[in-house]
Amino acid sequence: MNILNTIASAAGWIAAACLSAGAWAQDLTPVRGPADRSVIIRGATVHTVGGATIKDGVVVMGREITGVYTADEFRAWAATVRWAAPGPVEIDAAGKHVYPGLIGAFTTLGLEEMQSIRATRDTAEVGEVTPEASACAAVNPDSTLIPVARTNGVLIAGVFPDGGLVPGRACAIRLHGWTVEDLAVTNSGGLVVNWPWMRTVRGVDGPREDEQAKDIRARLARLTEAFDGALAYRNAKAPGGPTDVRHEAVVPFLPAPGGGPGGRVYIRANDADQITAACAFAAERGLSVVLVGGRDARLCVDAIKRAGVLGVILVGTHNLPKRADSDYDEAYRLPAALRDAGIPFCIASGQETGHERNLPYAAATAVAFGLTPEEGIRSVTLDAARLLGIGDRYGSIEAGKSATVMITDGNPLELTTRVERAFIDGVEVDLSNKQTVLYERILERYRQRGELDAQGRRAQPDGAGR
Template identity: 35%
Template sequence: MRTMNTTARRTSTRLTTLALATAFAGLLAPRAATAQERMTVPPQEQPVVLRGATIHTVTKGTITNGTIVLDRGKITAIGGPDIAVPRGAKVVDLAGKHIYPGLIDAYSTVGITEIGSVDVSNDINELGDFNPNVRAEVAVNAESRHIGTTRSAGVLVAFSTPEGGVISGLSSAMSLEGWTWEEMSMKGAAALNVKWPDPNAQPRRGGGGGPGGRGGPAGPPPKTYAEQVEQIKGYFAEARAYRDAVKSNQSVRTDARYAAMIPAIDGSIPVVVAAEGAAQINDAITWGKAEGIKLVIRGGRDALFVADRLKAENVPVILTSTMSAPDRQYEGYDNAYATPAKLHAAGVKFAIAGGSGALYSYRLPWEAGVAVAFGLPEEEALKAVTINAAEFMGVADKVGSLEVGKEATLLITTGTPLDMTSNIIQSYIQGREINMMDIHKLFFQKYMEKIKQQAPRKITP
């Protein structure tokens, strides 16, 4: 990964994306080129009534032949067929269809990375080890092609997350509809991200000043695991001292990094700690308890080994390896597939996020679906990509379930969105009936047209 954080580079990113979009447009066949690819729609103005569908609220059961009313971006009524229709409302008959809340990706780089081989289209990592003031939302490219393909799979909310260093920065809850990042942002500082050191990793020793470590003075010696942990503790202690000084009206120089950590230290937002191994998870829990923070573990490959403690300490996990193949010789082929079911049986709270790569964010529903195939109850799998993710990341008052007062962000489907044979017919984000076109569909149209035009013609005698 490359590091980019300057205004000039972000401008370059947008110009590059525009150039790529122009190039794609020139390649499209005339018929396909006329199709609108993910046109943003304006905020909801007219009430919408969706009726006749089976409504899966997630938190309040399932309603058969249900009715849901959307007005000014909110859900204003939900229930059976007897709900009154507001004057001037658009009524949509959905008999035989299903309505689900929009899915939530709790660990995503959608909007901050585009093409892996094009450096200027990736804005993920920052220079330095400690960047708590970095907010992913300001780097989100609202024109990203990955937004359309992600939405087509039912993922309507994503937590764009910076990476790199030890304290990477703040995840931002992004609603995947809007012209700009300001319009898309739901919660700019949703969670502080910390990368916990690996006690089993072999440190890479610094070399000399020249290439390959030749010529010049030797670099600083690598830090041990204990030293890396103390570095994290020390940084949080400094941030806490800064907070206390500000609260007591002491004359202190403003420090944006420490200031950004205050909500995490106060418990207003969670601290998401990336940890895979059992020792990492255990040490992170011990540290989080001592700090008095709201801790969430992300990754959790070995969460089963510490399931009892995770449950006892009420520490949730964001799983990022549900569809992964085993990477250790002693593991069964289904180790990752079956982990969610085993954590559920152990009473551990969890969400499913899959990998962070924007290219595969559309796979999120299937990350949960494979867990169903290996023993996780379907309703729990649905919670893992809706309300659980919303609760862990502090946006459950807005999204994650279908309830009066929450944002009208939902899916209309032919069946469960966790099954790849189901179709997402239509999605609404904050009451907006979004355009369902994406680059995958656009290319499908293009190449179907190619097949049609190049098909052998029948010769009539």
């Protein structure tokens, strides 16, 4: 009986922990409705990314960007426009900067809350090959990590599943909304493949090298079956015939029967052997591939070009050297090396989900080691949007694109820069989060004790400065 009571008590604690994990994962910041008035941002330096930078520029936007003007062009345009009451919202941004919202190209935002609590991690499906699984369906729109990233200007994110050889389909989300449907920019942005490790490892522990080689061959065979089996299924399927869910999920990512490109296949590969094998696999089947990771991409330039790879999502720059004889700045210089080689790329943060807000600083390191500041910004905006397949709508400030922009007091790659206001699809979003609320709570304690003034500055003692 005592044992049963102990088990029941333990089960109760586990259930409570799971419920608590869910409670901790609730985002309580306001979700604002669709914009019902146009917005005019005036006087700022507008960094369009897709074109020239405009000093003393003007951005006019609703849900989409209506136009981007110099001050003189705006005055001429405004003289021809009659606004319906109550008119647009005007923002005086003199001395500020306007940038497109940052895009985290490779994240698990919404799929993972606390790595130490299994109940809050939903990144992997059961099974080695699950192409039918959609990351978008598992996203938690109430994740507390979403507003944390948003506070530092990350307004769009690519969300990738993990686990197994083919863990499912990635998606792109906007970091604002009530439901998964509100967040989704693309429900099925591309099929994700985790390329197998291609080398055996000699060591005292673990399986023998011949067993490792056998496992590598088996995993490559399963991967081949996933794509070649889907192609055979498509060619053999008769109208009204039986449906195979997994083959059906792969078919959209194969070349079209008429020869057109299929959907994007995101292949995660870092080692040179992985990259060259993945490129050969993709070239043989005519797949539209984006490499994810790419630590050794500079060693595989010819293979990447021969395969027609669309680009490389570099997962972080704050990485240690890969080999004992590597240069200390190998990872820092990789973006510039790919630029010089003519390979499209973007930069992802490469950090745990809770630190996705640090995305701009990964690009800043690349700027310190070879990229220009403009290339650094583009690597986390327009280049990221293009590799996620949403470059026609996001990533730059241009007429007709989504009004997903931010107003800052400096370059977002600088640690000292603050994002003062942000808009996603024309809706101004709340930039508070659990950390800013906690910060204000602590400040209030010291204000009540008279140690800080209303602005949060250290209070002057009586008689000071007299």
